[in-house]
Amino acid sequence: MTDRDPNDSLPIAVFDSGVGGLTVLHECLVSLPEEDYVYLGDDARFPYGAKTDAELRACVLRNTRFLLERGTKLLVIACNSAASAGLESARELAAAHGVEVVAVIEPEAEIAAAITDSGRVGVLATPATVAGGSYLRALGRQRRELTVTQVAAPDLAAIIQRGFPFSEAVVEQVRSYCAPLRRARVDTVILGCTHYPLVRPMLQRFLGREVRLVTAGHALAAAAERILEARRIASSNRGEGEYRFVCTGDPDAFRELGTRFLQLPLGDVELVDL
Amino acid sequence: MTDRDPNDSLPIAVFDSGVGGLTVLHECLVSLPEEDYVYLGDDARFPYGAKTDAELRACVLRNTRFLLERGTKLLVIACNSAASAGLESARELAAAHGVEVVAVIEPEAEIAAAITDSGRVGVLATPATVAGGSYLRALGRQRRELTVTQVAAPDLAAIIQRGFPFSEAVVEQVRSYCAPLRRARVDTVILGCTHYPLVRPMLQRFLGREVRLVTAGHALAAAAERILEARRIASSNRGEGEYRFVCTGDPDAFRELGTRFLQLPLGDVELVDL
Numbered sequence: 001m002t003d004r005d006p007n008d009s010l011p012i013a014v015f016d017s018g019v020g021g022l023t024v025l026h027e028c029l030v031s032l033p034e035e036d037y038v039y040l041g042d043d044a045r046f047p048y049g050a051k052t053d054a055e056l057r058a059c060v061l062r063n064t065r066f067l068l069e070r071g072t073k074l075l076v077i078a079c080n081s082a083a084s085a086g087l088e089s090a091r092e093l094a095a096a097h098g099v100e101v102v103a104v105i106e107p108e109a110e111i112a113a114a115i116t117d118s119g120r121v122g123v124l125a126t127p128a129t130v131a132g133g134s135y136l137r138a139l140g141r142q143r144r145e146l147t148v149t150q151v152a153a154p155d156l157a158a159i160i161q162r163g164f165p166f167s168e169a170v171v172e173q174v175r176s177y178c179a180p181l182r183r184a185r186v187d188t189v190i191l192g193c194t195h196y197p198l199v200r201p202m203l204q205r206f207l208g209r210e211v212r213l214v215t216a217g218h219a220l221a222a223a224a225e226r227i228l229e230a231r232r233i234a235s236s237n238r239g240e241g242e243y244r245f246v247c248t249g250d251p252d253a254f255r256e257l258g259t260r261f262l263q264l265p266l267g268d269v270e271l272v273d274l
Numbered sequence: 275m276t277d278r279d280p281n282d283s284l285p286i287a288v289f290d291s292g293v294g295g296l297t298v299l300h301e302c303l304v305s306l307p308e309e310d311y312v313y314l315g316d317d318a319r320f321p322y323g324a325k326t327d328a329e330l331r332a333c334v335l336r337n338t339r340f341l342l343e344r345g346t347k348l349l350v351i352a353c354n355s356a357a358s359a360g361l362e363s364a365r366e367l368a369a370a371h372g373v374e375v376v377a378v379i380e381p382e383a384e385i386a387a388a389i390t391d392s393g394r395v396g397v398l399a400t401p402a403t404v405a406g407g408s409y410l411r412a413l414g415r416q417r418r419e420l421t422v423t424q425v426a427a428p429d430l431a432a433i434i435q436r437g438f439p440f441s442e443a444v445v446e447q448v449r450s451y452c453a454p455l456r457r458a459r460v461d462t463v464i465l466g467c468t469h470y471p472l473v474r475p476m477l478q479r480f481l482g483r484e485v486r487l488v489t490a491g492h493a494l495a496a497a498a499e500r501i502l503e504a505r506r507i508a509s510s511n512r513g514e515g516e517y518r519f520v521c522t523g524d525p526d527a528f529r530e531l532g533t534r535f536l537q538l539p540l541g542d543v544e545l546v547d548l
Contacts, residue, residue: 026475029475029479030475030478030479030483031483033479033480033482033483166533166537166538166539167539168539168541170539171538171539201300201303201304201537201538202537202538204304205303205304205307205514205538206307206514208307209304209305209307240479240480259440263440263475263476264440264445264475264476264479265440265441265442265444265445267442
């Protein structure tokens with residue numbers, strides 16, 4: 001990394017194995033509109049969920065190095081598998097460049113612990129995430145006692161990725177995943193996969209509107225804002241910043257799929273060979 | 275209307291000239307999930323915006339009569355043109371059956387007046403709605419002094435109806451509609467067309483996240499809840515109610531287009547000849 005600008009004008013960098021992290025970028029674009037962003041979708045290596053920890057760390061380091069070289073003031077890891085296996089490695093590398101890293105899992109756990117009234121918290125996530133237990137550990141680190149109900153949703157991310165409009169089959173699946181959370185009478189549910197905000201209205205209807213949903217996007221946008229303020233590197237721009245995209249796979253496919261996840265147009269997507 | 279059941283088991287009925295009102299139904303499905311719903315899309319006569327007041331009153335009475343005959347405990351008019359021209363006629367007809375009517379415009383104005391801090395309220399609506407002045411009058415009836423900035427968006431509803439994914443042209447348009455609202459430093463904006471919630475993230479980004487957006491869906495779901503409670507006709511169901519659709523035009527087109535607006539699957543759509 002050369003010529004890193006210590007001031008506030010560098011973009012926030014976000015990466016994921018594909019388009020899922022665009023729901024995180026979406027929240028950032030709405031919550032911190034004055035910032036610039038660069039988003040890396042490592043879709044040539046999608047899905048990260050099927051990789052070993054060593055492979056994941058290699059992916060994380062490759063992505064982190066690339067984004068640091070491009071220039072960034074804050075790195076956001078918007079992928080559970082990458083965060084679970086590679087957050088510490090990314091932090092070490094980024095710290096050497098004076099850049100902080102925030103990642104999914106911990107911020108959602110903090111918010112869930114802060115907002116639950118009953119202390120009964122649900123986690124809806126992929127089987128790999130549930131089995132890895134990262135949300136369970138993160139919730140265990142909070143300063144209050146929580147009763148956690150985890151539900152593994154084997155097909156939900158894939159169904160969402162395959163597309164809309166929603167079919168009755170999607171509804172039936174979402175309903176079945178919500179049933180154990182309702183039985184456990186949770187008042188707060190962490191959506192432990194960046195794809196799930198796309199079925200948020202359905203989840204809210206099946207869980208009941210008094211149940212609070214915590215998304216990675218919401219939690220990471222809040223965490224990013226705290227860091228920008230603490231380090232005094234928030235953008236001094238007025239109005240909207242710019243955002244752009246790089247991917248490692250098929251840019252056209254990324255753009256087409258990504259628009260649904262971002263709920264904003266992507267514009268040009270740059271192909272990079274990492 | 276025969277055998278009207280005075281108890282809580284009848285559906286809430288919602289009508290509009292097409293699919294736009296599905297964003298209102300969406301909010302109702304999420305906010306009041308235990309209720310049953312029937313939605314009438316009078317898409318054979320779309321758009322209502324091009325009709326005379328007399329024609330609109332005829333449409334409203336026809337729809338109201340149909341829904342009362344089917345059986346309903348509360349009627350929701352989710353269409354600005356229909357509400358402006360026909361609300362009083364619908365109320366007279368429905369009152370004779372003991373059914374209350376809520377409609378767009380007044381509930382949004384009440385919420386906007388209640389939540390604005392600065393008293394500077396924006397209205398983003400179609401040219402017909404802006405010219406008709408219904409939001410301006412409704413805001414004038416509130417108990418505090420408000421400074422209202424209206425912006426007419428000539429093509430926004432049509433662009434949204436034509437489809438997603440979003441193009442840069444949509445972004446440019448939405449941005450240009452937001453500019454006068456930003457200049458007026460409004461802190462609250464009424465989305466005066468039921469299509470607009472589909473570009474809500476974009477609006478939020480361009481207006482700034484501290485600006486509060488008031489949708490017809492949010493306002494009508496809250497109004498419906500108050501009436502159900504006051505009249506003690508809220509559903510005693512646990513879990514989700516049922517919802518179904520009738521339209522006057524092409525059921526397949528209605529279902530396909532409608533899914534995007536409802537963000538839930540529509541299932542079967544019944545064709546009726548009104």
